Amino acid sequence: MKGTFFASIALALMCPTLAHAQAQGTMAAAKADGKAFGKDKAGTAQNAATVQPDASRIPNFGGVPSQSGYFDDPDRMSREAASQTSTSTGYRTMKDSMDRRARFAPQDLDATIARSKVISDDPLSYTSGMAIGGTQGRCVPLPPGTGSAARYMATCNTGYTATQETKNCPVTLKTTVEQRQVYGYYCVGGSGVDPATVYNCNRYPAPQCTVTQSYPINLCDPYLGIYWGCNSGDLRVDLVSCTSPVDGATPYTVTGENVVTATRDESQCASIAGDSTCQQDTETCTDSDPVTRIVDGVAVTQPCWAWSRSYACATYTEAQDCQTLESTPGCKLVREDCLTDEPCRTWERVYDCPVPDQPASTNQFICDGDVYCIDGSCETIEREANDEFKDAAVALNAMNQARREFDPDTLSLFKGTRETCSSKVFGILNCCKGKGFPLIPGIQLLVALGCSREEMLLHERDVQGLCAYVGTYCSSSFLGVCLTKKKVYCCFESKLSRILQEQGRQQLGRPWGKPKTEQCLGFTIDEFARLDLSKMDFSEVYAEFTDAARLPDELQAATEIQQKIEDYYARARQ
Secondary structure (H helix, E strand, O other), rough: HHHHHHHHHHHHHHHOOOHHHHHHHHHHHHHHHHHHHHHHHHHHHHHHOOOOHHHOOOOOOOOOOOHHHHHHOHHHHHHHHHOOOOOOHHHHHHHHHHOOOOOOOHHHHHHHHHHHHHHOOHHHHHOEEOOOOOOOOOOEEEOOOOOOOEEEEEEEEEEEEEEEEEEEEEEEEEEEEEEEEEEEEEEEEOOOOOOOOOOEEEOOOOOOOOEEEEEEOOOOOOOHHHHHHHOOOOOOOEEEEEEEOOOOOOOOOOEEEEEEEEEEEEEHHHHHOOOOOOOEEEEEEEEEEOOOEOOOOEEEEOOOOEEEEEEEEEEEEEEEEOOHHHOOOOEEEEEEEEEOOOOOOOOEEEEEEEEEOOOOOOOOEEEEOOEEEOOOOEEOOOOOOOOHHHHHHHHHHHHHHHHOEEEEOOOOOOOOOOEEEEEEOOOEEEEOOOOOOOOOHHHHHHHHHOOOHHHHHHHHHHHHOEEEEEEEEEHHHHHHHEEEEEEEEEOOOHHHHHHHHEEEEEHHOOOOOOOOOOOOOEEEEHHHHHOOOOOOOHHHHHHHHHHHOOOOOHHHHHHHHHHHHHHHHHHHHO
């Protein structure tokens, strides 16, 4: 580049003095005029790019464009173009330009690509303040980026722990044998029976009386017709067995029977059962051999004669594990959620914390000395700091992400997947601490200790910034103390999708649902259209876009362009 600069100076010295003076005056006026024209147009372009366009502000806008005639007949354009090729000045200019355009050797292109790869590996070394002569130029630092650093929702627990103690007590079976008389009666049931007669079966109600046999009767039978007459109906004769005599009725038989009564004696468990901190756990038979025993001379059969009953009893102790979050700089308490029913004995505290160990942002500069030269005439480009690129890059990527994640079946955008992980409250092993806390290395070890592979994958996606924390609910409890909780996340295809969901829901007034039921649904087309991306904080993804948009060495590129232009005119003069 330095050699090209000196060659341009030598070429200028070889020109006649008078011609040089005339050219100098002409070039100075042209440069001043060009600068003024460019400055005016730059302001106009900037204003047009930042103001909502309308028909009155668009030059030469006349409502329906003249080109609308091509809408119904697109082939007309090619026919008209073909007919004008021989007379069109523009066509001839383009044709001549193509015939006389500069040609680039393949080795030159390969060399340029090789240099660009070297520059892309460390672009700041080539763009941070080097003047065109290779010396350090005057550089002005760019304004710091807006927005906050990446953050995450961290949780801890407070409340009580329950120490479980098992208490046992015996339960026995008490049996008694009572001898009583049993009275047997005949009765008639069905329609048409005189309700006042002592033979009506309604006079023998349960449980005092039990039907032992039943016989349908033919009322036209000569023998029965003596008493009842010959009537059609659904009459029947029942044999009933009663434990006490029925007034007005004469039994056809009176016999004795043994009645066995079995009652469970739970008196020794009464004090434990009355303790509100105890819950019955198990009951085990301890005496079942033999199942048939003689009680008061009567054989009594029971599957079990005694049991041992166990109770799980709790002792409550205050506990909390929030010291780390409370002492972490930048962590702020957001809310406190009860994980159990009333009276609440376990709470989860949610903190908004910065992601630790983030790489420090590198300073960026704009520098003078950006020089472009044509035919030996060079001009220094004055640059102004602009931080709008990141916003434009994010907006364009958001549109592209919306196209990729559009679900034609549900007509929705940015749908997530529900992911969960479990952890013991006040436990040592925690499989879902979140991206602010790296897990113990070794998936096999964590799986062996109780973490699932799905929980490991969830943690990895959370560390990558793909998951949004929804909330926590208690999955198992004991006497009002939550023992195991389940954290719920919504995970997305990209970090940008997660940010759009988190901040978009705030704009729409559509918060996450209850952790037990949230399904991570996407936005409808109407909801997405109502989002204001300019009010969202995308600072978490700015670095990814700037890393992807690495610029080549402008000075080197300008020098190569200048050389190609000089070569082009040199060939044209031959």
